[in-house]
Amino acid sequence: MRELVFALEYEPGCNEVADALAEHPDARVRSLSLHATADRLWRVDHAAGTPDALDAIADAFRDGDYYADCLATDDCGATQTTRVLDRTSDTLVLYSDWERTPACASVPHIARDHLGDGVLFETRHEGRHYTWRLIHSGEGDVAAFFDALRTAVGECARMEMLRTADTAASAGGSEGDRNGLAPEQEAALEAAVEHGYYESPREIDVGELAAHLGVPRSTLTYRLRRAEERLAKAHVAGEWTAEERLASR
Template sequence: MREYIFDLNYEYGVHPIRDIFIDHSDVTVTGLDVSITHEGGWRIERLSGPEDALDSVQTVFFGERCTDCTYPTPKCDTEHQCQVLEQEATARTIYRHVTEMSYCSSLGYLALQHLGKGLVFGTTMQGSSYEWRLLIPTDRDIEGFYETLHEELPDGISLSVRRAGDLKRWFDRQASERDAKLPYEQREALEIAWEMGYFDHPRTATMEEIATKQGLATTTLRYRLRRAQAWATKIALGTQHPIY
């Protein structure tokens, strides 16, 4: 088996579903378990982000449009059902069941059509990016699949291969996606502190400046940063691996 990471990137206005993700780029959707067959499939997905943005993105899953099509096409006849399994202020877990399907332009379905059975899937959606991670048996025609997929893409959608090689901690990463969820507000605090130079040497931003930018009390920011740094330390020491 070899691991491949395909990244689809969308310009605004090309795909109405992707436009919603672009409008709410602080929301991340991670596929925890993904199963695709020729007739349907199911997946469990974890959504994390600000509460108001999550409400908007969640409507995508309960709408009539297929959320997985690489590009909009009338040939897609997917029918699906969704259920919210867990709901928190800044996170949701959604079960999605494709009950009927004879064609879909999703990368996963097209991979199944071109490469055959025995594939393993993982997905991440954020902003303009829809990333598919695949484990593929070594005897399959990857170049032919890539060329076919690339030829079918309309203008405004780009495809890149971010990884092609032997497995690299796939199962550790899959386990971490189930067990090591960094809450959105802690991730946001960590990202903004990094962007503002809090971790630079010498520092170019103070805790108070970062708290002001986020509209938080300094004590609240300090707590969130400590929790996020503890999570990051576990990753650095090899006890967990990141999921975003």
């Protein structure tokens, strides 16, 4: 089995969920379940954020002229429904059902075309960054998948490859993927440390660091947050493992 992890960074006005999340930087959406056939797509998503952010996210998902996964830039004639399954003051669970037309394109359907049936999907959407994690058999044409995806995305989003590996190697980390970080995250973290971003007081802010690295501010923020999240989780997991070893003595 193979793992592919990549991100789409949407331009303003190209994806309503991305626009809503960009206006609410602390909000995020992650998939709980995602299934696709040749002409349908079903998914359940968990959103977290302020009440205003959740309202904006729900409106983006329920807009009749738009579907979160459709990559078509014009109305493709698809039909979709989104229902609220659960809501609290800071969380929202949405169920979406999309019936596509031949003019529609999406990551899951392009993946089915080039990677075969049985692909598993996991998504995370923060700001304009829409991260996809795919698990597939490894027998498909990955290069053709990314070529088709670039064509479908066009000028609406920039695509960034984060990781490709055997799932067994990915689970334990691999050579060139130190601490499980994607190379872009590793480079962002090293630059942040080198230029004093983590000093107190900071010697450089995220905007200045982004300009120095020649990447958008939102891209650098995203890479640092993902790197920090992975390292924090790895640290806590390591602490628990150490405690378990001590307890077993």
